[in-house]
């Protein structure tokens with residue numbers, strides 16, 4: 650069965666080099682839905698607690714929220730960083746507190762201190778799905794991601810990974826056989 654969670658991400662971006670309005674810097678509220686598939690954990694009668702999917706995903710994805718997303722070759726990137734630098738906000742401000750943990754992989758790199766994500770490819774809805782999957786596939790058994798932004802919608806299905814051992818008391822993934830939330834230990838097999 651599947652559990653799913655949805656949340657909103659507000660961001661600014663542009664399609665560098667694209668022949669159309671999206672070439673200009675603009676913003677969206679995007680809606681991201683992540684579906685996770687596994688067996689039903691009999692202890693809690695859930696695949697996975699939806700608020701925990703959201704917590705796990707948001708810890709990473711809040712880097713995209715209230716952020717600027719630019720492609721690595723976009724000349725706006727050095728220009729914006731130059732302004733942030735001059736203004737003294739490039740390395741953060743005391744009011745920039747909703748920061749996710751920095752990440753970097755083959756598709757994207759987050760700079761939480763200045764609310765910037767630099768991407769390898771243009772951040773279309775399709776591009777976002779690729780990034781989200783690459784950032785979360787090892788943490789969640791993702792089988793489908795849908796991203797809606799304005800009139801653009803894309804979705805992609807993925808093959809479920811191996812079943813994850815989850816806590817029978819709170820439903821979250823065990824880390825080395827121990828529940829990080831309640832301390833439950835998997836009995837020795």
Ligand SMILES: [Zn+2]
Pocket residue numbers: 662663671675676677
């Ligand atoms: Zn757009």
Ligand SMILES: [Zn+2]
Pocket residue numbers: 816817818819820821828829830831832833
């Ligand atoms: Zn637990």
